[in-house]
Amino acid sequence: METATTRAIEELREALGERLATGEAVREHHAGDESWHERQAPAAVVFAESAEDVAAAVAICAKHHVPMIPFGTGTGLEGGTVGRDGAVSIDVSRMDAIVSVNAEDMDCVVQPGVTRGQLNRYLRDTGLFFPVDPGADASLGGMAATRASGTNAVRYGTMRENVLSLKVVTPDGRLVTTGQRARKSAAGYDLTRLFVGSEGTLGIIVELTVRLHGRPEAISAARVCFDNVSGAVDAVILTIQSGIPIARMELIDAEQMRAINAYSKTDYPEQVTLFLEFHGSEASVREQAECVGEICDSLGGSGFQWTAFEEERSRMWEARHHAAYAAMAVRPGARAYATDVCVPISRLAECIRETRADVHAHTQIPTFLLGHVGDGNFHYVFLVDPEDPEELDQVHGLSGRMVERALAMGGTCTGEHGIGLGKQAYLQRELGPDAVDLMRTLKGALDPGNLMNPGKLLPD
């Protein structure tokens, strides 16, 4: 492998010049993501500036049988960008052009390195926005690759629903277009959805056409506290079942609220809290807030406070988006071990209740519960001392039991973080060996040399 990589690097340098980097700092930066997974540096990094660069790099790597690892912002949570010996990281962060905005059709075409924040700043004056918002300011290419989601998914869907079409460089170096700009199509296999969520194992996304949404006429946000998680979750379930078109519905436990206050200099009550947001016409927003306020009241919610002021709303959601960083600040030097599951909403209260009991019974380290509970999706973040194998064992056990619990309730082992390195054992538990075999058949057909992000999503 070593020599193949050396030859590939020579050819890459000839083809790409200074867009090929082998310095230690750069390689180390591309060694992993924000997860607990062990980092490993690639042998070289290609900073692609165009689809042609990506295609050229893929063709050279394929010719020399060198593994490739697509890289965006490196903010993944399941080790999807962890390097490997002799591999080449293909970084698309310089491909950050917004190619076109079709305001009339409410869609836009972007390069894969465009981040969600960048896109929304660009759209500010158009009356449109892009709703998918994982915690990090991730790249859209990476978000599509992991089928990312976030706080707005309950109303606007995930990357699955918001990607209209992709351009992808396949493992043999070809550039494939997966769809057109029409809102719906019955034309052939759904190649778009095949690549959304494929975690860079079937090809490298070099362009996306995504749906945009009209900025609502009115937005209001609300915050409501509960004595315990069960009351909050029951309020979520009842809201969803009532068909209220709520835009955001976030659960945060007392520990996480304390961390947020410390990190974001806020003074929210340090109790179990729901952060809510309503989108619609003035009248509809008021009506929604009233309905949800009544639901919360009836289930023991207190201090339901709503605001239409943009500044206050922004502060609240910024604090929410920084929750993971806030958690990390609680125990300097610790590593954040984040895990996520998603269950049918009818089982959410039970799943959270049992998981909390398990967590409290089995570890003393700082833990944080938060979730996009309107979807039935929640996360636990554990702050682990990376040098302490006992802590890591505790957390592996808790995370594993959390997944088993979700699966037993008809849920999934990951709502939005992806399989990466961390959830491979559970994929088969979730869908059975025949489904995983089928995935392996797809991978084998599209990437017979197993060169495209090998060892991620499916075991080597």
Added chain:
Amino acid sequence: METATTRAIEELREALGERLATGEAVREHHAGDESWHERQAPAAVVFAESAEDVAAAVAICAKHHVPMIPFGTGTGLEGGTVGRDGAVSIDVSRMDAIVSVNAEDMDCVVQPGVTRGQLNRYLRDTGLFFPVDPGADASLGGMAATRASGTNAVRYGTMRENVLSLKVVTPDGRLVTTGQRARKSAAGYDLTRLFVGSEGTLGIIVELTVRLHGRPEAISAARVCFDNVSGAVDAVILTIQSGIPIARMELIDAEQMRAINAYSKTDYPEQVTLFLEFHGSEASVREQAECVGEICDSLGGSGFQWTAFEEERSRMWEARHHAAYAAMAVRPGARAYATDVCVPISRLAECIRETRADVHAHTQIPTFLLGHVGDGNFHYVFLVDPEDPEELDQVHGLSGRMVERALAMGGTCTGEHGIGLGKQAYLQRELGPDAVDLMRTLKGALDPGNLMNPGKLLPD
């Protein structure tokens, strides 16, 4: 092939007894669909009563290398169920059980032979409904296989968005589960979306978990006439761009309105018409209807009439759903040649205008325009004398130019009817040879013997 089929039929009879039929009438019933495509009877028909029956039939056919053609209600429009020499049709219409309804999670599990009408009658008292409604009372298995859509898709999505999970018998006779009941998942390749729209070429759907939606608190419908198609289409575009969450938005031309009146004994004005429907709270429905009424007024709409009466609404939508049959009644003995395209909404007026001009310039036969225009999707129905090659040539030319026009505008060659036999030539024009090659790779990997609905979607 003949002998292989004979041997397979013997084994099928042993395994399935009277669930295997070879009578001429049954075979003829399974020779095709409701399209203009030439019918061809299969050699035998399996009436599967369980997933096990399907798996057994597939295993026997695979062993003898006999082609299989999945069959639901036979109401497709692109020849997806047309038989072939020596093939076995696998009919799932007897698998019509509603396995479970999870009202709290707003989903349900059904066998593939359940029709949309049957499911909604069953759900009547639950406060829930299933929104996807192609013209025919199709089976849900067939609807998933063709990625079907209908009048509600503008608000509730197509089968792509409304299927949560599938059980599929793959060409090697294995039973694969594609997902769980969670609303979202980032667990592995999106096998669900791989089978949705695969037109029976990758496997046979034997169970579906689909999303249900809450029956809105209030529903009102409206009808508005226009002097010409352009005004109506502009009203649609402005409504969508205003972000009004309209539930249905159907365009019907004067010819089609005339046919509807004759067939459904209604007395609607015989003009270009929009049928509209609004879902929401009482207040929101009123607000939506007012906004759309103003938009229509400003663009030359006349006689905007809205009604909250269920009986009147039902009559209107029943008439709309019977539009294709109404059209056919205009020219007894003729065959309906239906074609559909979908374009970005900003190009919809232009696409319809140019297509109408082309139609009026090149044929004298009865033609009907109707469409789910809120999605940018419209249909032309041509009543062709099947014995007259000149008429058929005219229509092939018109249909082909309609597709080329849609593709040039960033649209798709089919919004909801599928590729089947009729649109294969356009798939490559739409996505390019590399995308079609990729589809062929997928087909080859999952069905190496090319036995599962061969010759559909992709050329043999």
